[in-house]
Amino acid sequence: MNCQRVRDLLPxxxxxxxxxxxxxxxxxxxxxxxxxxxxLATLTATAAALDTMAPSHPSPRLxxxxxxxxxxxxxxxxxxxxxxxxxxxxxxxxxxRTLLTPxxxxxxxxxxxxxxxxxxxxxxxxxxxxxxxxxxxxxxxxKMGTLVxxxxxxxxxxxxxxxxxxxxxAARAEAPSDKILDDLVSALAFDxxxxxxxxxxxxxxxxxxxxxxxxxxxxxxxxxxxxxxxxELIDFVAAAEDSAAAPALQRISLDESTxxxxxxxxxxxxxxx
Amino acid sequence: xxERAVAPPPVDTATQPRSDHALMLAVRDGELDALxxxxxxxxxxxxxxxxxxxxxxTAAEDIAQVVFQRMLKYRHTYRDDGSFTAWMYHLARRxxxxxxxxxxxxxxxxxxAVLHAHADDRPHAAHHATVRDxxxxxxxxxxxxxxDDREVLLLARFQELSFAEISGILECSVGAAKVRAHRAxxxxxxxxxxxxxxxxx
Ligand SMILES: [Zn+2]
Numbered sequence: 001m002n003c004q005r006v007r008d009l010l011p012x013x014x015x016x017x018x019x020x021x022x023x024x025x026x027x028x029x030x031x032x033x034x035x036x037x038x039x040l041a042t043l044t045a046t047a048a049a050l051d052t053m054a055p056s057h058p059s060p061r062l063x064x065x066x067x068x069x070x071x072x073x074x075x076x077x078x079x080x081x082x083x084x085x086x087x088x089x090x091x092x093x094x095x096x097r098t099l100l101t102p103x104x105x106x107x108x109x110x111x112x113x114x115x116x117x118x119x120x121x122x123x124x125x126x127x128x129x130x131x132x133x134x135x136x137x138x139x140x141x142x143k144m145g146t147l148v149x150x151x152x153x154x155x156x157x158x159x160x161x162x163x164x165x166x167x168x169x170a171a172r173a174e175a176p177s178d179k180i181l182d183d184l185v186s187a188l189a190f191d192x193x194x195x196x197x198x199x200x201x202x203x204x205x206x207x208x209x210x211x212x213x214x215x216x217x218x219x220x221x222x223x224x225x226x227x228x229x230x231x232e233l234i235d236f237v238a239a240a241e242d243s244a245a246a247p248a249l250q251r252i253s254l255d256e257s258t259x260x261x262x263x264x265x266x267x268x269x270x271x272x273x
Numbered sequence: 274x275x276e277r278a279v280a281p282p283p284v285d286t287a288t289q290p291r292s293d294h295a296l297m298l299a300v301r302d303g304e305l306d307a308l309x310x311x312x313x314x315x316x317x318x319x320x321x322x323x324x325x326x327x328x329x330x331t332a333a334e335d336i337a338q339v340v341f342q343r344m345l346k347y348r349h350t351y352r353d354d355g356s357f358t359a360w361m362y363h364l365a366r367r368x369x370x371x372x373x374x375x376x377x378x379x380x381x382x383x384x385x386a387v388l389h390a391h392a393d394d395r396p397h398a399a400h401h402a403t404v405r406d407x408x409x410x411x412x413x414x415x416x417x418x419x420x421d422d423r424e425v426l427l428l429a430r431f432q433e434l435s436f437a438e439i440s441g442i443l444e445c446s447v448g449a450a451k452v453r454a455h456r457a458x459x460x461x462x463x464x465x466x467x468x469x470x471x472x473x474x
Pocket of ligand 1: 002003006029033035036037
């Protein structure tokens with residue numbers, strides 16, 4: 001065994017997962033070759049120094065913040081669990097999930113109720129309103145050259161749960177294409193169901209660094225009316241520390257007709273910039 | 274939509290503590306309190322990883338917080354055949370990447386959080402280390418290591434992850450993950466030994 005081959009294998013000897021008896025031929029070489037033995041000694045010293053580095057401990061703030069966050073999420077899940085209906089997965093899913101998943105329209109009602117803002121009085125009225133809104137949105141899209149090719153919009157004639165499925169399928173892509181991101185951004189901007197918009201936003205989180213996503217969020221922020229979605233959007237731009245959102249946040253924080261907690265969140269986000 | 278038919282292994286909850294995986298499946302299915310147990314088990318090592326990766330205690334705490342936030346947010350994407358630890362470090366890596374992207378864009382000197390963090394880390398920074406203590410040297414060496422090298426080395430050395438899991442986290446093959454971990458150890462060794470030769474300032 002030559003020295004080069006042995007040196008390539010030395011880190012394997014130091015790997016905590018490696019078996020002690022492995023690489024007998026390398027060990028045999030080491031007893032006869034002082035150069036390679038010295039190489040191993042320096043690597044061993046480095047690994048040992050790494051392994052004995054003093055552990056650092058977080059401040060109590062981390063635990064406090066974690067449990068506050070968990071409590072807030074539990075409250076949100078209890079009050080408007082329909083805002084985040086997970087995809088139907090198996091027979092182990094609780095009954096409410098099986099019942100609610102196909103009823104995204106009802107989810108929208110639950111969101112509106114939770115947020116203290118009754119935007120859709122009844123499913124039938126919601127349906128009419130959706131159709132009117134859709135017509136208006138299609139006119140807007142026709143005016144916006146950049147958003148043509150929006151396939152989800154084409155599906156808006158279908159029920160909300162079908163669009164939700166579209167969003168969830170798109171969200172599953174590990175490395176989504178620009179087309180998928182564009183569809184998600186468009187769903188966020190134009191889908192009449194707050195439930196679909198929330199899921200689209202969730203799916204966009206991991207891709208906050210893409211320009212198309214950033215632009216889409218900035219476009220959605222001033223037009224969003226649902227407080228829950230507004231809060232999520234503000235959370236998004238605050239986490240991304242996107243100062244381009246400042247003017248929109250300013251307007252939200254000053255708008256008397258906006259939900260109190262949304263205005264507060266906008267204020268807090270502004271303070272971070 | 275793909276249905277996942279794999280059932281989790283039966284767990285005797287009366288006598289044994291639940292596994293990480295069982296707890297995360299419970300979180301996914303609506304038992305949000307189970308995340309508290311996962312936090313207690315894992316926030317220490319996660320924080321340790323992030324401190325060494327960023328060299329910044331405040332940032333490490335912020336990132337750790339975001340990682341647990343995202344576990345809740347993305348709980349529905351946790352897979353029946355998943356590994357909790359691998360998933361956690363996968364999220365942590367992305368959150369850290371967000372952090373690095375932001376801190377590269379932000380002017381450091383004007384950010385009070387960053388100033389605070391620097392003050393916090395002063396005993397560890399090489400140019401302040403009056404005592405040529407091995408730990409300070411190693412911290413300095415880690416800080417000089419290429420970020421990707423630092424990441425793979427920390428995952429391979431500190432965390433109880435298999436190379437199959439590490440390769441999943443890094444989105445590369447098992448062979449590539451090993452090669453990268455080995456190369457990173459050599460690179461750290463070179464920096465560490467060069468620092469030891471430098472005269473004390
Ligand atoms: Zn040799």
